[in-house]
Amino acid sequence: xxxxxxxxxxxxxxxxxxxxxxxxxxxxxxxxxxxxxxxxxxxxxxxxxxxxxxxxxxxxxxxxxxxxxxxxxxxxxxxxxxxxxxxxxxxxxxxxxxxxxxxxxxxxxxxxxxxxxxxxxxxxxxxxxxxxxxxxxxxxxxxxxxxxxxxxxxxxxxxxxxxxxxxxxxxxxxxxxxxxxxxxxxxxxxxxxxxxxxxxxxxxxxxxxxxxxxxxxxxxxxxxxxxxxxxxxxxxxxxxxxxxxxxxxxxxxxxxxxxxxxxxxxxxxxxxxxxxxxxxxxxxxxxxxxxxxxxxxxxxxxxxxxxxxxxxxxxxxxxxxxxxxxxxxxxxxxxxxxxxx
Numbered sequence: 606x607x608x609x610x611x612x613x614x615x616x617x618x619x620x621x622x623x624x625x626x627x628x629x630x631x632x633x634x635x636x637x638x639x640x641x642x643x644x645x646x647x648x649x650x651x652x653x654x655x656x657x658x659x660x661x662x663x664x665x666x667x668x669x670x671x672x673x674x675x676x677x678x679x680x681x682x683x684x685x686x687x688x689x690x691x692x693x694x695x696x697x698x699x700x701x702x703x704x705x706x707x708x709x710x711x712x713x714x715x716x717x718x719x720x721x722x723x724x725x726x727x728x729x730x731x732x733x734x735x736x737x738x739x740x741x742x743x744x745x746x747x748x749x750x751x752x753x754x755x756x757x758x759x760x761x762x763x764x765x766x767x768x769x770x771x772x773x774x775x776x777x778x779x780x781x782x783x784x785x786x787x788x789x790x791x792x793x794x795x796x797x798x799x800x801x802x803x804x805x806x807x808x809x810x811x812x813x814x815x816x817x818x819x820x821x822x823x824x825x826x827x828x829x830x831x832x833x834x835x836x837x838x839x840x841x842x843x844x845x846x847x848x849x850x851x852x853x854x855x856x857x858x859x860x861x862x863x864x865x866x867x868x869x870x871x872x873x874x875x876x877x878x879x880x881x882x883x884x885x886x887x888x889x890x891x892x893x894x895x896x897x898x899x900x901x902x903x904x905x906x907x908x909x910x911x912x913x914x915x916x917x918x919x920x921x922x923x924x925x926x927x928x929x930x931x932x933x934x935x936x937x938x939x940x941x942x943x944x945x946x
Contacts, residue, residue, distance in 0.1 A: 646859060647889075650866050651881030657870035664770045664876035666757040668736075672766045677717035678936065679887065680765055682756060683724075684747075684772045685709030685839075687823065708775065709839060710744065712759065716936050719890050723938045724843070725929070726836045726903045732910075732918040733762055742918060763930045769879040777872025778822060779815035781846065784868040785855065787812040790821070790845045799826040818842060833903075840901040848896025900942060904929070 687708045714723040729744040736757050738749050746758040756767050782788050789812045797805040804820050813821060822842050828834035855861050875884075905925035912918050925945070932941035 647885050648882075650863065651885045653863070653866050654870045654881035654884060657867065658881075659874040660877050661752050661770060661772065661874050662877065664752045664756065665767070666753040666760075668757060670760040670764060670766045672768075673934070676934075678933065679713075679715040679768045680933070681713040681715070681769045681771060682759055682767045683709075683711040683713055684752075684755070684770070685711070685775060686772055687775045709836070710755075712763070714933050714938060715887070715891070716938060718936070719894070720898065721939065722891065722894055722899045723942075724840070724899060724901045726840060726901070727759075728832060728836065728904065728906065728919040730832065730909075730917065730919045731904070731906065731921050732912060733758065733921055736761055740912075742916065762926060763933065765930060765933050769883075770876045771879065772874040774872040775819060775822060777869050778842075778846070779819045780868040780872065781815075781865060782813060782818040783815035784864040785846075785849050785861070787814050788818060788842070788845050788849050789813075790841055792821075793841075796824065796827045798824045813842075818846075836903055840903075844896060844899055844901055847899055851895050900938070902942060902945075905945070 685708045708729070710727045710729060712725045712727060714725070716723070727743060729742065731743040732740060733743050735741045735743075735746045735749055735754065737754075738745070741749075743758060743762075746755045750757075752770060752772075756770060759765075760767055789810060791810050792806050792808055795806060795808040797803060798820050801820060804817060806817075806821060822839045823835075824838070825831050825835035849855060850865060855865065905922045907920040907922050910918055910920050928941055928945075929938075932938045
């Protein structure tokens, strides 16, 4: 009796998945290369920033507000200067390389969770205590004691530590806007500038080139509410500008991004600790933030008045300042803005 079973038969061997492993290996290699290239590119941009920007020596005062242990939020004092004139003409900006004139003051708050960026404009005529000098307009701090006294004044006002300081010449807006190929804004009300080329800005959506951007953020004499509308226009433009920088068309274009950093960095002065790598690290932590995540507002006031010596001043709102101080310290800025609106 013979068996039907073929003892020489062997089941087919399972196919090895070497191609899959090879694909994964190639992908891993490509990812590693991308990381190296990306890291090198970021390092390059940081190096460009460091080489072109200027440093504000001794930017911080000896008397500082303490940082709460474990607080990962960041507060950046942003000062706008106008070396070619503008609404701050005649006000020397001491302590900043290449001089300039005070024009704008903003406090940028980056919460610990990095889901938003809050930018608060402070009216330059706000009447407050300048440490060691009594009551004055807040922009007087620069003339009295340079950048360190400005920092001390802001820290005292909000009981919050300033982590970094940046001073930006408005001329940088012109170069940066042109490097981006223009910035689109939605102007809420038509106006014509009172000086220069008499440029007109119609109501509605329009794209500004560098020169127009500079005219747009400088003008105040055309408005009945003067400096308030100028600040509102600056906020509108800055948000549109940042939205363009954070757009995929800019972030995904190395040449365009390199142009942005190269064109803008010569117009910015920063404290010695705010190096290119430090700025890049902060920027990387804000990877999910886009234009709509930037909240801009103006420090509330009690209106305008006159000082004892006849100056036109902005009266500060102590209650609002206390609420903002608390919101920055406990990470509830979103709740504050919701309740204040």
